[in-house]
Each structure stands twice: as C-alpha cells, then as structure tokens.
Amino acid sequence: MFECRLPKAEVLKKTMDALKDLIKEAVWDVSAQGLSLQSMDSSHVSLVQVTLRTEGFDTFRCDKNIALGVNMDTMQKLMKCASNDDNITLKSEDNGDLLSLIFESPNGEKTSEYEMKLMDLDIEQLGIPDQEYSCTIKMPSGEFQRICRDLSNIGESVNITVVKGGVDFSAKGDIGNAKIHVTESSNVDNEKDAVTVEVNEPVNLTFALRYLNFFTKATPLSGQVSLSISPDVPLVVAYEIEDLGHVKYFLAPKIENEDDE
Amino acid sequence: MFECRLPKAEVLKKTMDALKDLIKEAVWDVSAQGLSLQSMDSSHVSLVQVTLRTEGFDTFRCDKNIALGVNMDTMQKLMKCASNDDNITLKSEDNGDLLSLIFESPNGEKTSEYEMKLMDLDIEQLGIPDQEYSCTIKMPSGEFQRICRDLSNIGESVNITVVKGGVDFSAKGDIGNAKIHVTESSNVDNEKDAVTVEVNEPVNLTFALRYLNFFTKATPLSGQVSLSISPDVPLVVAYEIEDLGHVKYFLAPKIENEDDE
Amino acid sequence: MFECRLPKAEVLKKTMDALKDLIKEAVWDVSAQGLSLQSMDSSHVSLVQVTLRTEGFDTFRCDKNIALGVNMDTMQKLMKCASNDDNITLKSEDNGDLLSLIFESPNGEKTSEYEMKLMDLDIEQLGIPDQEYSCTIKMPSGEFQRICRDLSNIGESVNITVVKGGVDFSAKGDIGNAKIHVTESSNVDNEKDAVTVEVNEPVNLTFALRYLNFFTKATPLSGQVSLSISPDVPLVVAYEIEDLGHVKYFLAPKIENEDDE
Numbered sequence: 098m099f100e101c102r103l104p105k106a107e108v109l110k111k112t113m114d115a116l117k118d119l120i121k122e123a124v125w126d127v128s129a130q131g132l133s134l135q136s137m138d139s140s141h142v143s144l145v146q147v148t149l150r151t152e153g154f155d156t157f158r159c160d161k162n163i164a165l166g167v168n169m170d171t172m173q174k175l176m177k178c179a180s181n182d183d184n185i186t187l188k189s190e191d192n193g194d195l196l197s198l199i200f201e202s203p204n205g206e207k208t209s210e211y212e213m214k215l216m217d218l219d220i221e222q223l224g225i226p227d228q229e230y231s232c233t234i235k236m237p238s239g240e241f242q243r244i245c246r247d248l249s250n251i252g253e254s255v256n257i258t259v260v261k262g263g264v265d266f267s268a269k270g271d272i273g274n275a276k277i278h279v280t281e282s283s284n285v286d287n288e289k290d291a292v293t294v295e296v297n298e299p300v301n302l303t304f305a306l307r308y309l310n311f312f313t314k315a316t317p318l319s320g321q322v323s324l325s326i327s328p329d330v331p332l333v334v335a336y337e338i339e340d341l342g343h344v345k346y347f348l349a350p351k352i353e354n355e356d357d358e
Numbered sequence: 359m360f361e362c363r364l365p366k367a368e369v370l371k372k373t374m375d376a377l378k379d380l381i382k383e384a385v386w387d388v389s390a391q392g393l394s395l396q397s398m399d400s401s402h403v404s405l406v407q408v409t410l411r412t413e414g415f416d417t418f419r420c421d422k423n424i425a426l427g428v429n430m431d432t433m434q435k436l437m438k439c440a441s442n443d444d445n446i447t448l449k450s451e452d453n454g455d456l457l458s459l460i461f462e463s464p465n466g467e468k469t470s471e472y473e474m475k476l477m478d479l480d481i482e483q484l485g486i487p488d489q490e491y492s493c494t495i496k497m498p499s500g501e502f503q504r505i506c507r508d509l510s511n512i513g514e515s516v517n518i519t520v521v522k523g524g525v526d527f528s529a530k531g532d533i534g535n536a537k538i539h540v541t542e543s544s545n546v547d548n549e550k551d552a553v554t555v556e557v558n559e560p561v562n563l564t565f566a567l568r569y570l571n572f573f574t575k576a577t578p579l580s581g582q583v584s585l586s587i588s589p590d591v592p593l594v595v596a597y598e599i600e601d602l603g604h605v606k607y608f609l610a611p612k613i614e615n616e617d618d619e
Numbered sequence: 620m621f622e623c624r625l626p627k628a629e630v631l632k633k634t635m636d637a638l639k640d641l642i643k644e645a646v647w648d649v650s651a652q653g654l655s656l657q658s659m660d661s662s663h664v665s666l667v668q669v670t671l672r673t674e675g676f677d678t679f680r681c682d683k684n685i686a687l688g689v690n691m692d693t694m695q696k697l698m699k700c701a702s703n704d705d706n707i708t709l710k711s712e713d714n715g716d717l718l719s720l721i722f723e724s725p726n727g728e729k730t731s732e733y734e735m736k737l738m739d740l741d742i743e744q745l746g747i748p749d750q751e752y753s754c755t756i757k758m759p760s761g762e763f764q765r766i767c768r769d770l771s772n773i774g775e776s777v778n779i780t781v782v783k784g785g786v787d788f789s790a791k792g793d794i795g796n797a798k799i800h801v802t803e804s805s806n807v808d809n810e811k812d813a814v815t816v817e818v819n820e821p822v823n824l825t826f827a828l829r830y831l832n833f834f835t836k837a838t839p840l841s842g843q844v845s846l847s848i849s850p851d852v853p854l855v856v857a858y859e860i861e862d863l864g865h866v867k868y869f870l871a872p873k874i875e876n877e878d879d880e
Contacts, residue, residue: 168533171533174511174533175533177508195534205541206541207501207540208541209537209539210537210539211512211534211535213534214533240729247700247731250697250699250700271736272735273697273717273735275732277731278730278731278732280727280728280729432795436797438769439797467814469799469800471798471799472797474794474795475793475794475795
C-alpha cells in the first residue's frame, strides 16, 4: 500500500500545472525515497523529471515500489478541485487500478475523495547522467519567463551567450531582432531577486523558445530558476520545490544550420 | 402607473445575472405586493421563481396590476449599463409598451434613462404548492457552487445523500468517481460560513449538474444557499436577497435508470 | 542621427495601445520639435494625430528631420516587452532602415535592445486648420468611455446635444432607446473628476459609436478627455499626455439621413 500526505494541496496543484501542457500521460514511480516522474514531452523533443522526496511529506508510507500510470490532464483537473489550503492525501493499493486523492479543508468541515482510474503505461526510463556544466545561471523565475515570452515575439529560437558577469538572450526574425542582457547582481539583499552567473567556460548556444515557454509554466513553483548549460548536452531548466524536491526540464541545443529561421 | 426605486442598482444587476443564462423571455408581474417572476428554463426542465417585495424598495407605486414581458438578455444588457452604486428607478405606464430604467450616479452628475421595448408574452403561471421537505441544508453559497463545478469534472449527475450531521455529494464518470462530504458546523461564529443540516427523513437523490450549475449563477446574491429536498418532488435551491426577497430554482430528481451515464 | 529618452516606458506603451486598433501603418515624423504622427484610420473615416514634444523627454537629439515608417502592430508588440518602469531610448541613424528600442530596468540589471525594421511609407499629411468650436466638453475619460460602450448596446450612433450646463448623449435601436445626461460639476475639488461644459452655440450632432469606441482606447493616457464640437467640422476627441503632448482623434458628424439605423 502507498499513502502520503501533504499539508497544502497548492504545491501539488502547481506541479501538475507545470507538467500538463507538456506531457499527456506519465508514470509516477513510488518508492521509499518518494515520488518521481520522468517523461519525454508528447513530441519527443524535451524531457521532464520530477522528484518529490519522502522527507518533504507529512507522512509517507510505501510498502512496495509501484508505478502509477496517469492521464496528466485528468490528474490536473482533479487537483484543481482542491483548494490551495486543503491538506491532501494520495493513496493506492499495491495492485489496484485506482489512485485516491483526498482533500480536507482546514476547518475540517469538507472532505473530498476523488478516485482516479490508473492506466497501464509502458514507459522506459532513461538514465540522466550526473554532469558538470560549463555555465550555471540562477535568476528570478518570473524574469526568465518574461524573457522567453518577449523573445517569442521576435523569433522561434533564443541564443544564450554566457560570459563572466552576465548573460545575453537574443533572437532574430522577420520584424527585427532583439538582445536582452542580464547582469549578475552585485549585492544581493533578497535572494529571490538575485542573478548569479557561474562560468567555467563561456557558452553560446541556441534553443527552441517553444519548449522554454512550456517549461516556464513551472514559474509559480519557485521564485528562482536555474539554467545549466554546456555545449553538446541538453540545457537543464530547474525549479526547486521548497523542502520537497524539484521539477527539471531538459532540452538539447539546436545545431547551427537549424538556427536561422 | 408603476414606479419603484432601489438605492443600489447592484442587487437588480445580480438578479438579472442569475436569470439570463436560464431563461430567454419572462414576465415580471407587478402588484401592490411587489415584483415577481416565474418561468420554466428554455429547455422546460427547471423552474425559476423570483420575489422582490414592496417593503424592500425605497418607493413603490403600483396603481394597477401589470405584466411586463421582457427579453432577459436585453434587460440584463441594460442593467449592466448601471454602476453598482447608482440608484435605480423602474417605471412603466399602465398600458404602455415600454419599461423605463433610470440610473442616477451617487454624486448626481449623471442620469441615464433607458427605455426598453416590452414583449407580449403569454406565459401560464404554475402554482408552486407549499411543502414540507425531508431535509433542508443551508451552506455557504460559494461552497455549493464550487462542489457543483468540481463534480462536473467527473460526471453529469450529482447524488445528494443527507443524513443527520452531514451531506454527501457524489458523482461517477469515465475518469473515476468522487464523493464530497460536508459536515454540519459544530459552532457557528459567522452565520455566512455555517453549514446546517435539518433531517426529518434521510434522502438519497440524484440531480443533473448542468442545471445546478445554472442555478449557482445566483451565488453573488447571497452568502448562503438553502437546499430543500424530498423524494418525488423538485429540489429547491434558494438564495435570499437581503431585505428584498429571493430567487428560487426548482429541479426534479432524476429517476433511477437515468442515473447511470 | 535621432535619439531620445523617456524615464518611463509606460507612457509610450499606452500611446501605442491607443493607436494600434485604429491604424496599421504610420509614419513618425521626427524633428527638433519632437515626434509627431498623423494618420487616417484603415477605413479612411477618422484621423488621429499625436504630438510628443521635445521638452517632455529626458534627452532629445535630432540632427536632421526624418520619417520613421512603422508597422503599428509590431511596434506595439515590442513596446509591450518593456516594463512600465523601464526607461526607454529610441534611436535611429539618419539613413537607416532600423529603429532601436532600448529598455533599461530601474535596478540596471536588465537591458533589452530591440531593432525594428522600418517601412518605406508614402503618406501625405493633411493640414489640420486651427478652429474655434461651438462647444467644448471636458469630462473624466473613464466616464466618456463608459458612455460610448453602454450606448453601443442600444445603437450604432450617438447623438450629442450640448446646452449650457450639461450634455445629453442619446442612442436609439431595435431594443429601445437611451439618453444619458451629464451635468456640469458645480464645485470642483478634484480636477480629474470634473465635468466642464463651454458653450458658444448649442450643438446637436450625431457620430458613429464604432469610432468613438476606438478612440477611447486612449483612456489610460489621461484622467480627462476633451470633446470639441462644431456643426459641419469634425469632432475632436483629445487626450493630453502629461508634460509630453497629446493624442487627438477627428471624426466627422453623420449627416441627417445616415442617422436612423
């Protein structure tokens, strides 16, 4: 049997919002370590990986590793039936074909139990190798979302150039071109607003804005986003979920001659 | 001649919002007792009944009973031209074919007079018998709206089961099933937030969510909604309009074998 | 070379919002006096004229008069990439085919440079003669916007009747008719909320609401709007942009027999 409980449904609602436009079906892997999910997006271009660690839950019981195949749209729809302040319990029998989602209002007067049918999904997990990156940028997640959205007005790709002290995001298109320069914060009073740029080796790589715009649906999960970049390996766009885990997105760079639309 | 005046247009705007999705045309009956309206919805499944009592108006004059046939969409559109704080006067000649709606801004600098063409409608009024009910539930109107909306994600019908101390709202569908339990409030500091459950006889009945979702358009009118339920007679969903009257909706239960879509 | 700088992008964003639904392409004329733009709307019924004076800018340099042909939609899209608080610099070479828009965030950590392709537009400027008007009305811009929107529920035209002390806006249509009377303010504590009515000669003229509704897109630019009206000449609907200039719209009255749809 699997059963876990979180004090606020909000965090799981936001996690589902961060995934549902990108993936249609996925498997939640449940183990003593917690919940995790890994999936290619439906067009098989990018990869998303979610970890929710046991320690972050109020209670967590997992008698046996299980795989919960879910329709993401359905699960997000049901999660929206929870109020942000409700506490939430997820529950499933070891060989069951149902996942129970139980929401309790803070005053205890309302309890909602949703039973969602599970799916038999056969999804192969890829190993994601640990990796050193040439550059790591941390910046306000809302700022990154804004940059991706603004540059989408100009073109389909963003070129990211990282040098010591700052990052350039640039795009070209029929109506003109754009370059947005973000400077590393000199002194950081508020960690959430800070921009930090770690550079082992400068990089200059190009990515499809379409996918970055999907990734930034995770913005409500965290005040900061981190971008880990190296040539020839996928970019990692990571959002930490406080005390609980993270949502990470992986996207390979465009190769040069794809670059110029 | 008929003429009445309310200090705030808001209440009449909200009343029109509560009706216009359900009924296309209706007759306002004007008498010394006030304004009232009764109409089947356009698909002839549910019934709505509105009473606005003379005592709730600033001034009310009705020389002779009249029937004002209106297109609800038009009247709602014109009511939206009033600001919430405007005072409002309704006026009609005894044999006229116009209803005047006059809105005055609080500072007196703006007066708007709309003349709406009346319609010749031949609508038979049904008597609604007074009735004892097996169960009466009072609960926050926003909570009831939320429950109806959330369960619409699951299925087309809600089963309402009332027992001493609480109510279960449940639904089934292709993606799974749901049961929302609402417990009677133990101590009630704030009357608007209270849940009270009066049970003469437990009930277990099923209703079409499509219509309940129409009824909850009246939510802004009142902090509380009351549900009066008995087997074999229509459910009554009632919203009190403070000091002025009420909007009541009637909907027959589904019979058993309609239940399982 | 042309280069100018404003402390807040907001004012230019709102100016573009006020224009983009009415005109598709236009020429910004740059001279030592500032920026100006004049254009018929795309259906050649109304005229819009914008002036942004040199004195209102932080810095303004114009070595030689130039004409910047722009696609309004593109320019508005790029302006939306600025935050309201960003300072903004516009820049263009004398014989260039690009306009640079540079936005700097208040904390200096983000600089965005957009280069927009210019267009070769051949637009003849009409002289707008200075003119005495029979009546001039000043009123809260939000109130005027509301009146135009509300009367659009009734008909396609508004009749404006100005007499000493007040204005009537009226409309007729299939569903009925409407008359909104606005009274001159007696004492004016807050200039923005005041209604003033100057009458040399009473007027009674009719205008197409479709265009007035386009004009009121400028409402966010200014708390007050002024309407200058005379028989046989276009109505002027003017919004002052504080310290910087104005947006003015011109619309000819309808002649009598067009009046009755």
